[in-house]
Amino acid sequence: MDIEAHVSSMAHSGLDAAAAGHGDGFFITALTVLVLACFVGYYVVWSVTPALHTPLMAVTNAISSIIILGALMQIGSGSWLVILLAALSVFMCGINIFGGFLVTRRMLAMFQ
Template sequence: MEQVAELAGQVAHGPNDFWYLLTVFVLAVFVGFYVVWSVTPALHSPLMAVTNAVSSVIIVGAILAAGPDVIGPSKILGFFAVLLAAVNIFGGFLVTQRMLAMFKKKGK
């Protein structure tokens, strides 16, 4: 049992940290792909709204990454992450609002 814990520690924080993170990323891509494609068409609008909420969480993380006083790669990438996520959030909410307006009954 002790060997399993030691091996798990090496995998999570070992010299091949890149491969560990790449594996998690690839698994997340596959899970996300199958979750989105298995959603019924009636639930696509709420799914897109949740996607916009996830982008809001990304903005918080990017602001934290851009927070240090030293200007470096993390601050520059954090700025671009905030910029792109903001475009995604506001554009997504605008598209969702227009889609919901299509389903409203027009008053006579």
């Protein structure tokens, strides 16, 4: 079974379970959104032509900055586990953002 059929079948299973009312509704909905987002993201990135990799990296850096904002909002939580995961997320997204901008700058310098 190829990846396309496997992911599609997982998404349909999640939607069927949510429609039937089995299990926790929020978990099934969140899992379905995650699977569909992975599926769409994989095919969007895979179909990018080599000439557009630099703009794609810039957009990826922007997405990481949105993730870092969400993590900063969670740091005010009362749970130590949430605070730890949010701090780890801020650190890893920071590396991704600054490293991505450095690589993008180097790639753009090749075309000057």
